[in-house]
Amino acid sequence: xxxxxxxxxxxxxxxxxxxxxxxxxxxxxxxxxxxxxxxxxxxxxxxxxxxxxxxxxxxxxxxxxxxxxxxxxxxxxxxxxxxxxxxxxxxxxxxxxxxxxxxxxxxxxxxxxxxxxxxxxxxxxxxxxxxxxxxxxxxxxxxxxxxxxxxxxxxxxxxxxxxxxxxxxxxxxxxxxxxxxxxxxxxxxxxxxxxxxxxxxxxxxxxxxxxxxxxxxxxxxxxxxxxxxxxxxxxxxxxxxxxxxxxxxxxxxxxxxxxxxxxxxxxxxxxxxxxxxxxxxxxxxxxxxxxxxxxxxxxxxxxxxxxxxxxxxxxxxxxxxxxxxxxxxxxxxxxxxxxxxxxxxxxxxxxxxxxxxxxxxxxxxxxxxxxxxxxxxxxxxxxxxxxxxxxxxxxxxxxxxxxxxxxxx
Amino acid sequence: xxxxxxxxxxxxxxxxxxxxxxxxxxxxxxxxxxxxxxxxxxxxxxxxxxxxxxxxxxxxxxxxxxxxxxxxxxxxxxxxxxxxxxxxxxxxxxxxxxxxxxxxxxxxxxxxxxxxxxxxxxxxxxxxxxxxxxxxxxxxxxxxxxxxxxxxxxxxxxxxxxxxxxxxxxxxxxxxxxxxxxxxxxxxxxxxxxxxxxxxxxxxxxxxxxxxxxxxxxxxxxxxxxxxxxx
Numbered sequence: 176x177x178x179x180x181x182x183x184x185x186x187x188x189x190x191x192x193x194x195x196x197x198x199x200x201x202x203x204x205x206x207x208x209x210x211x212x213x214x215x216x217x218x219x220x221x222x223x224x225x226x227x228x229x230x231x232x233x234x235x236x237x238x239x240x241x242x243x244x245x246x247x248x249x250x251x252x253x254x255x256x257x258x259x260x261x262x263x264x265x266x267x268x269x270x271x272x273x274x275x276x277x278x279x280x281x282x283x284x285x286x287x288x289x290x291x292x293x294x295x296x297x298x299x300x301x302x303x304x305x306x307x308x309x310x311x312x313x314x315x316x317x318x319x320x321x322x323x324x325x326x327x328x329x330x331x332x333x334x335x336x337x338x339x340x341x342x343x344x345x346x347x348x349x350x351x352x353x354x355x356x357x358x359x360x361x362x363x364x365x366x367x368x369x370x371x372x373x374x375x376x377x378x379x380x381x382x383x384x385x386x387x388x389x390x391x392x393x394x395x396x397x398x399x400x401x402x403x404x405x406x407x408x409x410x411x412x413x414x415x416x417x418x419x420x421x422x423x424x425x426x427x428x429x430x431x432x433x434x435x436x437x438x439x440x441x442x443x444x445x446x447x448x449x450x451x452x453x454x455x456x457x458x459x460x461x462x463x464x465x466x467x468x469x470x471x472x473x474x475x476x477x478x479x480x481x482x483x484x485x486x487x488x489x490x491x492x493x494x495x496x497x498x499x500x501x502x503x504x505x506x507x508x509x510x511x512x513x514x515x516x517x518x519x520x521x522x523x524x525x526x527x528x529x530x531x532x533x534x535x536x537x538x539x540x541x542x543x544x545x546x547x548x549x550x551x552x553x554x555x556x557x558x559x560x561x562x563x564x565x566x567x568x569x570x571x572x573x574x575x576x577x578x579x580x581x582x583x584x
Numbered sequence: 585x586x587x588x589x590x591x592x593x594x595x596x597x598x599x600x601x602x603x604x605x606x607x608x609x610x611x612x613x614x615x616x617x618x619x620x621x622x623x624x625x626x627x628x629x630x631x632x633x634x635x636x637x638x639x640x641x642x643x644x645x646x647x648x649x650x651x652x653x654x655x656x657x658x659x660x661x662x663x664x665x666x667x668x669x670x671x672x673x674x675x676x677x678x679x680x681x682x683x684x685x686x687x688x689x690x691x692x693x694x695x696x697x698x699x700x701x702x703x704x705x706x707x708x709x710x711x712x713x714x715x716x717x718x719x720x721x722x723x724x725x726x727x728x729x730x731x732x733x734x735x736x737x738x739x740x741x742x743x744x745x746x747x748x749x750x751x752x753x754x755x756x757x758x759x760x761x762x763x764x765x766x767x768x769x770x771x772x773x774x775x776x777x778x779x780x781x782x783x784x785x786x787x788x789x790x791x792x793x794x795x796x797x798x799x800x801x802x803x804x805x806x807x808x809x810x811x812x813x814x815x
Contacts, residue, residue, distance in 0.1 A: 195689075492665075
């Protein structure tokens, strides 16, 4: 006899009983699980968004590199669009401004940059931003290029932003000529992702190639010695805002972008957004806790006879409470796993799109941060079950055993 | 030679659901191991209330229930629950099986409601009990309670009451909704259980069923009287 019933002889412990209860009420269990899935989804999705945006903001701060960016008057918005939005553009003014600014009190270093664009035509792989820097004075691009490359950039070589499509032979084609790509940068979620970086010497080769092709290129009219921006590092003991004010005062025809202001403007928007996400996640968690508490309490009410029977059969109050808590934890754990998976499917493939839609820089959090968020979101959702079922557990323990015995009276 | 102490002692047991309205009034009863006693009486005479108090699930207004010398209402709820699980098998008016579990799992359920740390799975025991009540075929299937008849469900409930080898089995109207053939089979089962040394206290309003017991007790307006004892 014992041998024949072996295949059904698993222990009927608390977990098994809880699982059998979940299985025997599929609709109720599914509703509870979906409520928990909403929580898991909002916690994980919201956290990934917040951390991704914060990482994006840090990236903007790091990549900006200079305290001030001096551009031609009226070009400040365009410059910000190039840097943050990735909208290719160009403008220039007399490079002599750089020397004048370098001599000003409160200025530690200056380095000019030239912005150009390729063409959206057969001659070029794509319309992208070209950024030429001066290797002798540069303190903005080269430090992070050195981190990526491990060495300096040779003449004729370029470094591609993360979104630039590089040919299989590691070249890009500009104005009919191919240039070797020394490295591709990690994603920054800024305009750098759609930029090609090169020295001024390489930029001259690009201009010459464009002129040789007799193309109606936007870089044609760049006069010798012209620059698009002068990056400024402010000396210690001076405030960037004050130095910017003095540059504007002494150099009519220029505009000054203070990087702190740019970052803090983004940071302000980000704070508002992340605040909203956090509030929403808390509200969803709380609302779900209340809904689940009501559902569990209602369910406990409907199961009075079952609990009463278990009490008659000798289950202690603690055992019944453990059964209810275990059921709620299993349901919420399953819901949490589902919610986290759904959020991952929604957020990771579309994080760039989300960043564009929010008009904020967005980067995928580091793998270890993602792993920590998965664990934390799952745990917070699974914990929601026993928390919400606390009242139901007490109610189950307090079931009147006579309820089941009175049947038929 | 000293008389052995009875297994169950009910002393001056009373229950008032409302002040002055006694459902059970000063009942005394002693039941020894292997005794098969049957309480008859009309509906509302207090039979179920008496059984619930003897089972330790309904607190009396006054009096005591001693099982193996232990006062069921003088110990903690946890201790009383564990004693109930280990020593009392209860067959209630309805079969009261859990619909989410198989018939076999329903039978072995009380085994797992005991204090933690119990080894084994009671599957062989439950299967043997199902065999004993004539339902051995359910030990080998995943049949759910919803798929069996009322008479079969009642016999499953009896098997469940026996899975922890109780010393006392209480049954409230176990033949209430059964046809005469099934009722006779169930009563015969209780006789067999009593012959195995288990004290059986049964409440019924069916005189034919009560006639099969060793001791016939009658409950009227909350008072218990002894009617007959079979030698």
